[in-house]
Amino acid sequence: MTGIDTLLRESLGLAVGSVGPRVIAAAVTARMAATGCDTEAGYLLRLRVDPAERGQLTEAVVVPETWFFRYPESFTQLACLAHSRRAALTPTTPFRVLCVPCSTGEEPYSVALTLHRAGLDGLFRVEAVDVSLKAVAATRAATYPTTAFREAGPVPGRDAFTPLPGGRYAVPAAVASAVRVRVGNLAAPGFLAGEQPFDAIFCRNLFIYLTDEARRAAAARFHHLLAPGGRLFSGHAEPLGMIDARFKIDGPPQAFMFRAADAPPALAAPPESPPAATPPPRVAAPQPAAPVTPAASTPPGDALSLVRTRLDAGRAADAVEALTAHLGDAPTPHGYTLLGVAHSMLGRSADAERAFTQALYLDPGHYDALVQLLALAQGRGDAAGAANFRRRADKAHALDAAERNGGCR
């Protein structure tokens, strides 16, 4: 491990292997060139004395990948949790949500939009925090390209945003005003010390990049920051219960939701009106250029979860290689769908279509594969094909929803 690796581990909690040594090496080379440092030792010295340069290197090594309503089931559960507390909420004692890391803002605004649609305006606050100055600036700007909308399931799509000239979309003011954005480093000692507890904490797709020590420290901090009966939402490959036994998985597997072990497991009964994150089934029209990463239905830590982690980090070629090896031994519809997504990300639509079709061969009602084929049909102007896949996807979604026993549990 180089001195720079050690510095990144100490300052960010970053497990250098998780982003890949080549990414770090490329970032260091680029920053050495930008700062005119000839040797790594000289650049390390500069990093130690210059916080602005540490910030620049941080920007170069973090992975900001995110999108609206990533893991839709988490937002359904969030709406249920907020409804269960509604009677106790006032403008001065609102439902408090922490999003760290917030990246470019899609996640905290998904939270705020969920609670806005649940009728809780004025009764909730979202704190959005990220270590990246660029990410925080993008969150504050609150305007997004179409690629930020990747979920085709029953979640609000672009039509819930304000279209801007140039093809971007703005977060509605009533939603944006409920979100406070700030720079913060989860690995820093005393992170959010002195904060009031939060009813919900979103910490998704960060633990995968942290050292074991940093994960344990972060979990302990969240345990301290979580209000009694609160819930913590993690990413699909982040088994919080294995990091800190004081957390227990709770709710449907695809919500990746945890409660403190000493809190009661069940959320409140379903609200009188369904939460806004579960509107009537519909299939959005995803952009072919922005492939949907299907919700993981596999247990954390298995081969497909690892592949999904690579996809989430934009490593599509690695994912294709791993999947090609894996599917030979264990062909599954979910695996073929991930393969199709990886091909789509690499711009190989014919290979993508073959993979999605193979997924349907194994499971004719596979929702994610149907939505992807719908997007591909739309992309090539095949209206009849698109209508056929839309009908089948709607049917698959209705069956899934019935099996899931509706939103809250």
Ligand SMILES: C[S@@+](CC[C@H](N)C(=O)[O-])C[C@H]1O[C@@H](n2cnc3c(N)ncnc32)[C@H](O)[C@@H]1O
């Ligand atoms: C993959 S994004 C996750 C965004 C969002 N939570 C999601 O799941 O879509 C990872 C983010 O973690 C941020 N990050 C990395 N290390 C951090 C740290 N120590 N404290 C706060 N944020 C950090 C990065 O800047 C990046 O925006």
